[in-house]
Amino acid sequence: MLKVDETRCVGCGLCVYFCPTDALRAWGVCRITREDCNECLACVDYCPVDALQQAATGQN
Numbered sequence: 001m002l003k004v005d006e007t008r009c010v011g012c013g014l015c016v017y018f019c020p021t022d023a024l025r026a027w028g029v030c031r032i033t034r035e036d037c038n039e040c041l042a043c044v045d046y047c048p049v050d051a052l053q054q055a056a057t058g059q060n
């Protein structure tokens, strides 16, 4: 499960641009629609400030 560290996100929108399933929106900080996320992790690679992380299953 993907998580956004809102203290790091600068709202650059790169993750939104590269997400293949349109699961991300950046309004100030990035938001994930988890139902749409297929865990491809492209956004994790592109985020310039490491604000996106994959959390262990079962965590929020």
Ligand code: SF4
Pocket (backbone or CB within 6 Å): 002, 015, 018, 019, 020, 021, 022, 023, 024, 032, 036, 037, 038, 039, 040, 041, 042, 043, 044
């Ligand atoms: S892991 Fe992939 S599908 Fe999920 S939000 Fe990131 S880019 Fe989109």
Ligand code: SF4
Pocket (backbone or CB within 6 Å): 004, 008, 009, 010, 011, 012, 013, 014, 015, 016, 026, 029, 030, 046, 047, 048, 049, 050, 051, 052
């Ligand atoms: S790429 Fe990173 S810093 Fe940019 S909007 Fe997405 S989570 Fe925030």
